[in-house]
Amino acid sequence: MPAVAGRTDVVSMSVVIPAHNEEAVLPRLLKFLRADATLRVVISANACTDDTVAVARAAAGDSLRVVETQIPSKIVALNAGDTAAGDLFPRAYLDADVEVSAATLHALRNALTTPGGPLVAAPRLRVDTSASSWAARAHYRVWELSDYRGAGHVGSGIYALSAEGRARFGAFPEVIADDRFVQQLFAPSERLTLDEEFVVRAPATLRAHIRRATRIAAGNRQLARRAEVALATGSPVPAPRRGNAGSAGRPGYRNLLARVAVRPRLWPSFLIYCVGYGVPLMLAAVSERRGRSPGWNRDETSRA
Incomplete structure (x- = not known):
């Protein structure tokens, strides 16, 4: 596999993807991520009635896990994904319909682990x-x-938090706009938008x-x-x-x-x-x- 800039040889970032009936778009996202063993990817399926879970499990490997809930709620899925991801930070939250490369996620990880760097980035x-x-x-x-x-x-499909940033709040609250909720917790000086x-x-x-x-x-x-x-x-x-x-x-x-x-x-x-x-x-x-x-x-x- 070609080297990816900023990549390490160990799992160094977690990725939570809430998914509700995303069988059509999940493959195009996972094709960028599933081959990268440095990412711990959690697909958090909620109340799916299509083949989302089957598609996710077909792509599952050592660094990709699928969790399910029958509750139709993105917030429930985010919290379940958080639990499954454990204490591995930084952590990125991705909507299933976005397209992003593993290299871009590594750039987020590098920014969020830089001393004095941002607490949230996208x-x-x-x-x-x-x-x-x-x-x-x-x-x-x-x-x-x-x-x-x-x-x-930050938001509109992707945001990532350092361990310190994620500690700013507990479980995700029952809100419609989780990305806007997260952005509002941080001052502009604590946020970063990457060039990637x-x-x-x-x-x-x-x-x-x-x-x-x-x-x-x-x-x-x-x-x-x-x-x-x-x-x-x-x-x-x-x-x-x-x-x-x-x-x-x-x-x-x-x-x-x-x-x-x-x-x-x-x-x-x-x-x-x-x-x-x-x-x-x-x-x-x-x-x-x-x-x-x-x-x-x-x-x-x-x-x-």
């Missing part, structure tokens, strides 16, 4: 829109210019994007309400660290408008972006007022 996100409609591509052309893409962003990248396939249509983005917006609202309740009641809920406002709010909007303003070719795309960004916010707010859960709203169009 590769740079690249969204593959090659199979998306013109409207979905237009949305993402503008989204690429948003503050959301700034340094220190991982790939997420964009939804095939703007409508599919809106469905997925509605759940993301609902997750962000849930975390905001959770923090408000904790502040009001004195509950021991970890509070967001300073500088974690993200791209939401007037500064983020102004920055994006300024970037689009000097790019006339993006003006038509900006109108589509306003729909792709604004409609999910509205739908999430309506669902919250009515006391409804937005549902999983997983994008199936990028899993084909």
